[in-house]
Amino acid sequence: MLSTFKLLLAKEIKLIFKGKDLLGYAIGIAIVMSIAVSMPSARIKIPETAGSALMWLIILFSCVEALQRTFTDEMSGKTSDLMKLLVSPSLVFLSKVFSSSVFTIVIALFTTPLLVLWLGFPISRLPSMLPIAVVGSLAIGLSQGIVSYLLARGSSKGMIYPLVVMPIVLPILISLVILTTQFLEASSISYTLLVVVIAQSLAILLVGIAFLPLLERAV
Numbered sequence: 001m002l003s004t005f006k007l008l009l010a011k012e013i014k015l016i017f018k019g020k021d022l023l024g025y026a027i028g029i030a031i032v033m034s035i036a037v038s039m040p041s042a043r044i045k046i047p048e049t050a051g052s053a054l055m056w057l058i059i060l061f062s063c064v065e066a067l068q069r070t071f072t073d074e075m076s077g078k079t080s081d082l083m084k085l086l087v088s089p090s091l092v093f094l095s096k097v098f099s100s101s102v103f104t105i106v107i108a109l110f111t112t113p114l115l116v117l118w119l120g121f122p123i124s125r126l127p128s129m130l131p132i133a134v135v136g137s138l139a140i141g142l143s144q145g146i147v148s149y150l151l152a153r154g155s156s157k158g159m160i161y162p163l164v165v166m167p168i169v170l171p172i173l174i175s176l177v178i179l180t181t182q183f184l185e186a187s188s189i190s191y192t193l194l195v196v197v198i199a200q201s202l203a204i205l206l207v208g209i210a211f212l213p214l215l216e217r218a219v
Helices: 002-038 048-062 064-076 080-086 089-118 123-143 145-152 157-186 191-218
Strands: none
Touching (some): 089 145, 123 191, 157 191
16 A cells, blocks of 8 residues: 555656646745735735734645645546546645645745745844745645545635635634744744644545545445
8 A cells, every 4th residue: 555655656746747838837836926025025024923824824825736636636636536436535635745745745835935025034043944835835735635535526616716725724824923923033943833733634635535535435
């Protein structure tokens, strides 16, 4: 089972970075949104809470297309039914979730230095903010797996995305904003809150896996 998962994960990571179109799209969105929030703040001190919220919203929406396409490409290509016959749907689901998490981490590592620079945060905090960005991006990627799965099997995906994703991801975003704000204000990481973020994302992932057989039979 582990070897099958490794093969599926390698395939998904290769697909998500193939052609670099998704990567270029996500980086472009991150740059545009980062510039958009930094230009009005020229010569203005951005509160840590506002800056933290902007950081995580930009990371989230920069990766939306990749997180959704991970599942929708398979559905549009009519290969999902074949995959069900060959391997466990849970393994396919986990491979897509973890590949999306890797993609989100890459975007976060690119975006965080830009925001630290353009929002006027101390450059000295950047080395310590990168681990927070990695953990937070992993949490976002894990928690959005079930959202992307559901949207891939529905219609009007773009229209209902905010309605579906926000109730699920919002608690994690709030925890990440509080964690990042506390670090920027006191230059120390709240490990308790870090554990909460990880626990929240894992709980959502486990719930998604638990309900996956029911969802598979329903579509």
